[in-house]
Amino acid sequence: MPEPIIEVNDLRVDFPSEDGTVHAIRGVHFDLFPHEVFGIVGESGSGKSVTSLALIGLLAKSATATGSIKLNGEELLGKSEKELTPYRGKTIAMIFQDPMTSLNPVYTIGWQITEAIQAHQSVSKEDAKKEAVRLLEAAGISQAENRMESYPHEFSGGMRQRAVIAIAMANSPQVILADEPTTALDVTVQAQVLDTLKVALRETQASLVLITHDLGVIAGLADRVAVMYAGRIVETGTVEDLFYRTAMPYTHGLLGSIPSVDDTGQERLRQIPGAPPTMVGDVQGCPFAPRCPLRQATCFEVEPELVKVTNSESSAFHTSACHFANDVTLMPAASMFTDTSSADESEKTI
Amino acid sequence: MLRFIGKRLVMSLGVLWAASVLVFIMVANSGDPLFDLKMNPLTPKASILYREHLLHLDKSIPERYWIWFTGVLHGDFGKTLHGVPVGPQLFTHMAVTMKMVIPALLLAIVIAISLGVYSATKRGRWQDKGVTFTSFLFLATPVFVVGLFLKFFVAIPIDQHFQKVILSTAGDSSPTATGGFFQRIPDMLSHMTLPTMTLVLAVFSSWVIYQRSTVLDTMDQDYVMLARSKGISKRRVLVRHILRNALIPVTTVIALDFAGLLGGAVITETVYSWNGLGLWFLNGVNALDINVVLAYLMFTATTVIIFNLLADLAYAVLDPRIRYS
Amino acid sequence: MSINFGQAMSDVPMVDIDNSGLSEEIHGQWRMALRRFRRDRLAMFGLITFLTILLIATIYTFVNPAGWSELTTSFNQPPSWNHLFGTTGSGLDLFSACLKGAQQDVIIAFVVASISMVLGTIAGGVAGYYKGSIDAVVMRFVDLLLVIPLLAILIVLSRIFAGSGNSWWMIAILIGLLSWTYIARLVRAEFLSLRERTFVEAATALGAGGRRIIFKHLVPNAIGTIIVNTTLTVSGAMLLESTLSFLGLGIVPPQVSLGMLVQEGQDSATTQPWLFAFPAGMLLVLILCVFFIGDGLQNALDPRKSRSRA
Numbered sequence A: 001m002p003e004p005i006i007e008v009n010d011l012r013v014d015f016p017s018e019d020g021t022v023h024a025i026r027g028v029h030f031d032l033f034p035h036e037v038f039g040i041v042g043e044s045g046s047g048k049s050v051t052s053l054a055l056i057g058l059l060a061k062s063a064t065a066t067g068s069i070k071l072n073g074e075e076l077l078g079k080s081e082k083e084l085t086p087y088r089g090k091t092i093a094m095i096f097q098d099p100m101t102s103l104n105p106v107y108t109i110g111w112q113i114t115e116a117i118q119a120h121q122s123v124s125k126e127d128a129k130k131e132a133v134r135l136l137e138a139a140g141i142s143q144a145e146n147r148m149e150s151y152p153h154e155f156s157g158g159m160r161q162r163a164v165i166a167i168a169m170a171n172s173p174q175v176i177l178a179d180e181p182t183t184a185l186d187v188t189v190q191a192q193v194l195d196t197l198k199v200a201l202r203e204t205q206a207s208l209v210l211i212t213h214d215l216g217v218i219a220g221l222a223d224r225v226a227v228m229y230a231g232r233i234v235e236t237g238t239v240e241d242l243f244y245r246t247a248m249p250y251t252h253g254l255l256g257s258i259p260s261v262d263d264t265g266q267e268r269l270r271q272i273p274g275a276p277p278t279m280v281g282d283v284q285g286c287p288f289a290p291r292c293p294l295r296q297a298t299c300f301e302v303e304p305e306l307v308k309v310t311n312s313e314s315s316a317f318h319t320s321a322c323h324f325a326n327d328v329t330l331m332p333a334a335s336m337f338t339d340t341s342s343a344d345e346s347e348k349t350i
Numbered sequence B: 001m002l003r004f005i006g007k008r009l010v011m012s013l014g015v016l017w018a019a020s021v022l023v024f025i026m027v028a029n030s031g032d033p034l035f036d037l038k039m040n041p042l043t044p045k046a047s048i049l050y051r052e053h054l055l056h057l058d059k060s061i062p063e064r065y066w067i068w069f070t071g072v073l074h075g076d077f078g079k080t081l082h083g084v085p086v087g088p089q090l091f092t093h094m095a096v097t098m099k100m101v102i103p104a105l106l107l108a109i110v111i112a113i114s115l116g117v118y119s120a121t122k123r124g125r126w127q128d129k130g131v132t133f134t135s136f137l138f139l140a141t142p143v144f145v146v147g148l149f150l151k152f153f154v155a156i157p158i159d160q161h162f163q164k165v166i167l168s169t170a171g172d173s174s175p176t177a178t179g180g181f182f183q184r185i186p187d188m189l190s191h192m193t194l195p196t197m198t199l200v201l202a203v204f205s206s207w208v209i210y211q212r213s214t215v216l217d218t219m220d221q222d223y224v225m226l227a228r229s230k231g232i233s234k235r236r237v238l239v240r241h242i243l244r245n246a247l248i249p250v251t252t253v254i255a256l257d258f259a260g261l262l263g264g265a266v267i268t269e270t271v272y273s274w275n276g277l278g279l280w281f282l283n284g285v286n287a288l289d290i291n292v293v294l295a296y297l298m299f300t301a302t303t304v305i306i307f308n309l310l311a312d313l314a315y316a317v318l319d320p321r322i323r324y325s
Numbered sequence C: 001m002s003i004n005f006g007q008a009m010s011d012v013p014m015v016d017i018d019n020s021g022l023s024e025e026i027h028g029q030w031r032m033a034l035r036r037f038r039r040d041r042l043a044m045f046g047l048i049t050f051l052t053i054l055l056i057a058t059i060y061t062f063v064n065p066a067g068w069s070e071l072t073t074s075f076n077q078p079p080s081w082n083h084l085f086g087t088t089g090s091g092l093d094l095f096s097a098c099l100k101g102a103q104q105d106v107i108i109a110f111v112v113a114s115i116s117m118v119l120g121t122i123a124g125g126v127a128g129y130y131k132g133s134i135d136a137v138v139m140r141f142v143d144l145l146l147v148i149p150l151l152a153i154l155i156v157l158s159r160i161f162a163g164s165g166n167s168w169w170m171i172a173i174l175i176g177l178l179s180w181t182y183i184a185r186l187v188r189a190e191f192l193s194l195r196e197r198t199f200v201e202a203a204t205a206l207g208a209g210g211r212r213i214i215f216k217h218l219v220p221n222a223i224g225t226i227i228v229n230t231t232l233t234v235s236g237a238m239l240l241e242s243t244l245s246f247l248g249l250g251i252v253p254p255q256v257s258l259g260m261l262v263q264e265g266q267d268s269a270t271t272q273p274w275l276f277a278f279p280a281g282m283l284l285v286l287i288l289c290v291f292f293i294g295d296g297l298q299n300a301l302d303p304r305k306s307r308s309r310a
């Protein structure tokens, strides 16, 4: 097995708030290997964005992060802003959710890409500009030469996200973090931007941490997936592990909540009843227990650790944080959550 | 963008014209300027009639407005109660006032922006709290209190201590000062320091608070996160990305406050006995010297509008979204 | 639901549910706001100091109604137990005068704020709700008042009305009639965004009239903005009135205000500093307290728009 680029161990992130400390991340472990696409899914508020921001050191000042994040064996947590700048953009690049707001409105697209290039490469302005044009072209912007002088407001959402991807590619990073890169876009544009993302991965040979709500995207793009719930990873494994040998009732719930078209032609949404816990204060037992159809008394007492799933077909990566992981893998998804299209409609999941 | 500026210009002229009507109605109804003269039994009737004729008081208000308005368009602001043309007076007094307003404006902008940015970068720390508290303190202090305090508790003690006038508290220059521009600089500084400081302290505080909050808002923007994720220096993020954007809204606020700055100048001139526009205006009001009051009000309205246009221009220069629409 | 009431009718229960949910939500917001305000040390300090000064002033002027105008036989006395703030050249007890002046200033400021609140809410509300030509007229008028320094207009107007003895309420009304534009602009902006929200659209679909929508739906939602800026108008009014009085154009003898006392005390500021320091200090403290209260309200009612905090 190759050496991981990033090793995250027992990452915890707290935020102070009016109602008490928010435990946004409560002990996250994972490794990121070269050239892989690592998906992170989970309901809103489960800590996906906080995890990715922690990796690049962009957490809010008020946050306290403990644990360990190692990049090529070097500890990143505890490094100052200044010590982190050599890595940012060079080793780890980031793509944000909303392309409408993630480009600086007062500078041209060209300027912003050139800035990224010159941040880490000592090249002349001319060469940087040439490189920027090449990157824009690679990212699928036609007439890139002319588009260099455009301002973000002259670009459509899809084009902006392509420009952001071009910025991420600028220094051929080892890791690209993409936090819901297509959520803010029109459905028709989403696929194109995902293609651009693939191009970027091919060009840079980077690993991708892909945060998304869209399990379809995960199925199509990811090698491995982590499911987050209430600030922890509750299941991880290859895409096949998660889709076919689901070892955590919550993952079942997520898979079930993909809209499926039944024979009447009506869209139905199977939903997980209830809402995720607020992250203030301590959690007792499994945080998913109150919503779990399989809960037992022990679920409310002991929070399960993330352990290897011993199902015979599971890959070596397959882990789950459920007391009954192995039993769950044997269950068919349909039996777990009742069809909720007629039941409680006020509960919303992702 | 030219169209944008053109539209603003037309609108400004409209506002200016409406202001002239309103101001004229207000001032024309403010009382009889010749009241004192008429009360004096020794004044010959013919003299009163002549004065009335000179000031067009014998005509109806619309007629008077028309005469005054067309005059102003030709640069003629009418005559004072004593029959002196108002125009030249306006400009001599303006020169005096600008000696404190312009330096105060520039100084206040520099101080407010630096303090606002500094305070925002120290968010929540004692430096931030200190700057915010001080800003509130000055926001709550009337200009005349600042002026009087500096005059009586800074200038006079210093002058007494050194037994000579280091910080002058009266007038914009010493009548005895002679020589060329450079020889008069010490004298100018001695007269200008405190009034300028008073004006700065009168206006800078709300700008600091505003600048601080726009910087804080900008810091949380996604594009700042993206800029930071590029691995450029903290300083570059602050100057090129945060400050560059945070300056845009503050230009409007500063321009809108220019009226307040001129209002502050009225008080400062009173406290430091500068024979500028403010004092000229106050005396005009007291004497019911219609044309003087009108000239002052129209002058302030015009400068405020010019400043707003400049702010629009600055806005357009700073923000490409406006520049190209 | 088995019976179809048609489009408009089926909206009825929906709006009701929406409304009750809304009022509950608003209730909860107020409780939160109150808690935030109580925790805000500067705001609480401002509120308590302000109320204490007012209370002392009210009790003192009640017990000793003529104290502020009675001439004593001690002239130019520095502060002492008999005369806490000292006495003036004409033998006036400065403590009584300052309290009376403070009371006068606060009363004027409250009248100004009330006028501004009412006028500003109505003008801004009508402009923001009806948009179009009404909006244009109101906003051009607001522009007009932004162009000329407020102080300059007030100077001219108070000279005009000098004949009527410059009674305090005349000054208050003048300032009030000119200070509403700030509230109007903010209420208008708030209304412009609120009117696009679903509950307003629903009420409109139900055929509720403009006045009803403005007062039942929009004003309650803009109340935070209105309260905060009314508070700020109180401080603004105190600044303006004291400045006018300082220029001799606002409150004039035989009435008394802090600005007037500063004006009278300034000539002897170096020899008898208390004549300047006490009225000026009191004025500053009062205005500062109102600022703290306003800022605290802003943070409590609308933490997102808070200007002074992180």
Ligand SMILES: Nc1ncnc2c1ncn2[C@@H]1O[C@H](COP(=O)(O)OP(=O)(O)OP(=O)(O)O)[C@@H](O)[C@H]1O
Binding pocket: A015, A016, A017, A022, A024, A042, A043, A044, A045, A046, A047, A048, A049, A050, A051, A060, A279
């Ligand atoms: N700056 C912050 N201050 C306080 N709390 C925060 C902050 N950022 C995140 N949180 C909290 O941390 C938790 C996790 O948030 P996060 O943004 O990571 O969720 P997410 O999984 O990305 O959700 P979404 O799918 O909505 O993007 C939430 O409860 C959120 O309220």
Ligand SMILES: [Mg+2]
Binding pocket: A048, A049, A050, A179
């Ligand atoms: Mg997120």
